Amino acid sequence: MGYFLGIDQGGTKTEAVLVGRGGDIPAFGRSGGACYISSGMETAMGKIGEAAKAALAAAALSPDDIEMVVSCMTGADWAFEYGLLEKNLQKLFPGKRITVQNDAIAALRGGSDAPESGIVVMGTGGNIALQNRAGEQFIYGYYMPETCHGASGFGQRAFNAVMEASVGLSPPTLLTELILAHTGESTPEGLLMKTTMGKMRIEHKNLSPLVFEAADKGDATARQMVAELAFALSRCVLVAAGRLKIDLDGFELVLSGGMFKGKGYLLSEALRERFKIHPGIKITDAKYEPVVGAGLICLDLAYGRHIPEAVMGTLEKDCTRLGLVRN
Numbered sequence: 001m002g003y004f005l006g007i008d009q010g011g012t013k014t015e016a017v018l019v020g021r022g023g024d025i026p027a028f029g030r031s032g033g034a035c036y037i038s039s040g041m042e043t044a045m046g047k048i049g050e051a052a053k054a055a056l057a058a059a060a061l062s063p064d065d066i067e068m069v070v071s072c073m074t075g076a077d078w079a080f081e082y083g084l085l086e087k088n089l090q091k092l093f094p095g096k097r098i099t100v101q102n103d104a105i106a107a108l109r110g111g112s113d114a115p116e117s118g119i120v121v122m123g124t125g126g127n128i129a130l131q132n133r134a135g136e137q138f139i140y141g142y143y144m145p146e147t148c149h150g151a152s153g154f155g156q157r158a159f160n161a162v163m164e165a166s167v168g169l170s171p172p173t174l175l176t177e178l179i180l181a182h183t184g185e186s187t188p189e190g191l192l193m194k195t196t197m198g199k200m201r202i203e204h205k206n207l208s209p210l211v212f213e214a215a216d217k218g219d220a221t222a223r224q225m226v227a228e229l230a231f232a233l234s235r236c237v238l239v240a241a242g243r244l245k246i247d248l249d250g251f252e253l254v255l256s257g258g259m260f261k262g263k264g265y266l267l268s269e270a271l272r273e274r275f276k277i278h279p280g281i282k283i284t285d286a287k288y289e290p291v292v293g294a295g296l297i298c299l300d301l302a303y304g305r306h307i308p309e310a311v312m313g314t315l316e317k318d319c320t321r322l323g324l325v326r327n
Helices: 041-058 079-092 103-109 150-166 174-183 188-196 204-216 220-243 262-277 290-303 309-322
Strands: 003-009 013-020 028-032 066-073 097-102 117-122 126-131 137-139 252-256 282-285
Touching (some): 003 103, 003 290, 013 041, 028 041, 066 079, 066 103, 079 097, 097 103, 103 126, 103 137, 103 252, 103 290, 117 150, 126 220, 150 174, 150 188, 150 204, 174 204, 204 220, 204 262, 220 262, 252 262, 262 282, 290 309
Parallel strands (some): 066 097
Antiparallel strands (some): 003 013, 117 126, 126 137
């Protein structure tokens, strides 16, 4: 019996999962992250090869056992890139049926099987993707507004808020105390001087949780930041839904990414509040890891999007066993 290979490649890691027609997952593999644009095509394909090899070895299978490959990849943004990536994947998996999708689509499929659905991804970076019942997609990618650039962008805004407060451009904020403690500096001026002179490098993504901490304690600046982000994200979703002529009654929206974890529930709550005027929208958290979404796309292609209930039951059991169900 042949197996399908689902791949999820992002900048942090590359994962590969083997899925049988019966929904069984004998193994999955992992390697380092890559994006062909920044890392080079050879490196990106190499990481996919490593992850696939690890999965095959764990399952005691060979490349000959693979029937189909679905690779969901960062860097699959412009139309020409899909063909380019498929061509290079064909060299890695000669003779196999190959489909390339943006990595946001893997995360979406891992959270929803609704015919009209979307996803808000808020990790280190950010993305939003929607698809309608005809299979048409709209993925923001490079069009994402600056205010929606994930934890890195959110952390940068927090840093700026501290500096603005320090010179009186905005009200005092608890973010000043939290960010100074995080960086070990005693004053905003000292922090700004060190960062601008290259004596200190700040990972802005690590400042993002501090915004939610401050917001949870009632800080007005932090709470406003959360509200503004929720507004910007909801606007992107609604605009994309309009482009795709999606009926919002029955539309399912998945929330995925580290920014929704922990006290990031505040962002989730703010988004739910924004969408209350559209009661037909169902908002849910991602159920499976994105690589499982890639595997589910394989099954969709095999079964025509009508995966038997028994197959899904087997897949869920194996995902639980392998730790591929999100908490």
